[in-house]
Amino acid sequence: MDSRSARKHEAILEAATNVFLDKGYAGTSMDDIAKLAAVSKQTVYKHFSDKEKLFADIVLATTDRLDTTIDLLAELPTDDANLEENLTRLARQFLTALTDPRVIQLRRLIIANADFFPDLGTEWYERGFQRGLTTLAATFQRLADQGLLRVDDPLLAANHFSGLLLWIPVNKAMFTGRVQYTEADLDRYAAAGARVFLAAYR
Amino acid sequence: MDSRSARKHEAILEAATNVFLDKGYAGTSMDDIAKLAAVSKQTVYKHFSDKEKLFADIVLATTDRLDTTIDLLAELPTDDANLEENLTRLARQFLTALTDPRVIQLRRLIIANADFFPDLGTEWYERGFQRGLTTLAATFQRLADQGLLRVDDPLLAANHFSGLLLWIPVNKAMFTGRVQYTEADLDRYAAAGARVFLAAYR
DNA sequence: ATGCGAGTACTGTACCGTCCAGTTCCAAAG
DNA sequence: CTTTGGAACTGGACGGTACAGTACTCGCAT
Numbered sequence: 001m002d003s004r005s006a007r008k009h010e011a012i013l014e015a016a017t018n019v020f021l022d023k024g025y026a027g028t029s030m031d032d033i034a035k036l037a038a039v040s041k042q043t044v045y046k047h048f049s050d051k052e053k054l055f056a057d058i059v060l061a062t063t064d065r066l067d068t069t070i071d072l073l074a075e076l077p078t079d080d081a082n083l084e085e086n087l088t089r090l091a092r093q094f095l096t097a098l099t100d101p102r103v104i105q106l107r108r109l110i111i112a113n114a115d116f117f118p119d120l121g122t123e124w125y126e127r128g129f130q131r132g133l134t135t136l137a138a139t140f141q142r143l144a145d146q147g148l149l150r151v152d153d154p155l156l157a158a159n160h161f162s163g164l165l166l167w168i169p170v171n172k173a174m175f176t177g178r179v180q181y182t183e184a185d186l187d188r189y190a191a192a193g194a195r196v197f198l199a200a201y202r
Numbered sequence: 203m204d205s206r207s208a209r210k211h212e213a214i215l216e217a218a219t220n221v222f223l224d225k226g227y228a229g230t231s232m233d234d235i236a237k238l239a240a241v242s243k244q245t246v247y248k249h250f251s252d253k254e255k256l257f258a259d260i261v262l263a264t265t266d267r268l269d270t271t272i273d274l275l276a277e278l279p280t281d282d283a284n285l286e287e288n289l290t291r292l293a294r295q296f297l298t299a300l301t302d303p304r305v306i307q308l309r310r311l312i313i314a315n316a317d318f319f320p321d322l323g324t325e326w327y328e329r330g331f332q333r334g335l336t337t338l339a340a341t342f343q344r345l346a347d348q349g350l351l352r353v354d355d356p357l358l359a360a361n362h363f364s365g366l367l368l369w370i371p372v373n374k375a376m377f378t379g380r381v382q383y384t385e386a387d388l389d390r391y392a393a394a395g396a397r398v399f400l401a402a403y404r
Numbered sequence: 405a406t407g408c409g410a411g412t413a414c415t416g417t418a419c420c421g422t423c424c425a426g427t428t429c430c431a432a433a434g
Numbered sequence: 435c436t437t438t439g440g441a442a443c444t445g446g447a448c449g450g451t452a453c454a455g456t457a458c459t460c461g462c463a464t
Binding site: 040043 | 408409410411412
Binding site: 122175197 | 225226228229310312313314315316317318320323324326327331355358361362364365366367368369370373374376377378379394395397398399402403
């Protein structure tokens with residue numbers, strides 16, 4: 001089913017994603033999207049009833065692409081000897097994923113328009129953010145069951161883990177636009193975060 | 203010097219703050235502001251050259267009002283016996299201040315427009331956010347000097363402390379609009395955050 | 405040939421920033 | 435206390451622009 005119509009549909013989605021991420025909701029015109037998709041504006045309106053609908057669709061479509069990042073959080077080796085090393089590696093990958101410019105840009109896009117699209121913000125939070133946290137919580141619970149961690153409230157532990165890692169770099173990126181961290185910076189953050197976490201939860 | 207002109211100036215600033223916080227930059231018209239300030243549009247333009255300038259002015263004006271919150275972070279009693287209790291109380295006040303709806307709204311306003319006003323976002327980050335962190339770092343350094351904490355990198359410790367507390371509630375508020383936490387929720391967060399922090403840094 | 409899409413013109417609306425004619429405030433001088 | 439002059443303010447109209455969404459014609463692909 002690669003009909004012409006379906007191909008146009010994809011082209012519009014992709015173009016809209018790029019333009020919205022780049023220029024924000026208000027800064028993006030339907031003409032921009034049509035032009036980038038190499039499609040007439042009429043065709044855009046044939047596939048998406050209006051601008052709001054198009055925006056909601058592309059935002060929710062991104063939640064489907066989070067699976068690889070979330071899978072990351074589910075796979076943590078459970079050998080005691082290398083616990084800190086394994087946790088640091090997980091932290092490092094998590095940090096890389098969440099400071100990716102595209103991801104940052106998406107966060108800002110949703111936050112910026114959460115007033116105007118309240119349901120969208122809530123739904124993305126649940127399907128994206130919350131889903132990651134519960135997955136991580138399950139991982140911690142597993143480690144606790146094996147006696148590697150001491151965890152009363154796994155969800156709270158997941159909150160702490162991500163807060164230790166992400167609060168600063170994500171905030172800086174939110175406020176100052178794109179920020180480039182060196183690999184060494186991220187290594188240091190990951191190691192320090194994992195160390196603090198283990199001090200409290202081992 | 204409460205001249206008519208000065209009063210109008212204040213009225214415009216206050217009205218603009220309210221409307222911008224409520225409807226965002228793009229969602230706010232100069233007519234809205236003039237109307238709420240009970241002032242003619244001409245007068246608005248007599249005091250502020252254009253919309254961008256007015257926006258920048260009201261955002262930076264808010265950094266001056268952060269002093270009370272930041273002073274909070276500088277005053278932490280230094281008696282060993284009640285360290286956890288004192289830290290928990292500090293955490294609780296910090297959490298209250300940062301989850302205040304107005305503060306959340308301001309964060310979103312700046313983040314939403316950080317693309318269009320890159321300097322503004324950076325400046326607010328430094329004069330608001332960063333300033334709080336360095337103050338907190340100084341407090342931790344003081345505690346370390348007195349042997350109450352073991353802190354290599356005080357700024358990193360401040361990052362960890364705030365991340366433990368704020369990552370989740372602030373994120374939820376960012377994405378889902380206004381969120382009401384119960385007092386009990388905040389108490390629990392503050393206590394848990396302080397506990398984890400001390401486990402790693404005492 | 406027929407139906408879908410390109411291209412483009414068009415409508416309606418919102419809003420920034422300016423302009424102007426008349427009015428109100430305020431302070432200094434009579 | 436009254437007068438007077440100038441600055442600040444009001445209210446509304448207006449030009450210019452940007453953009454969502456529609457209409458319509460022509461050409462191309464299946």
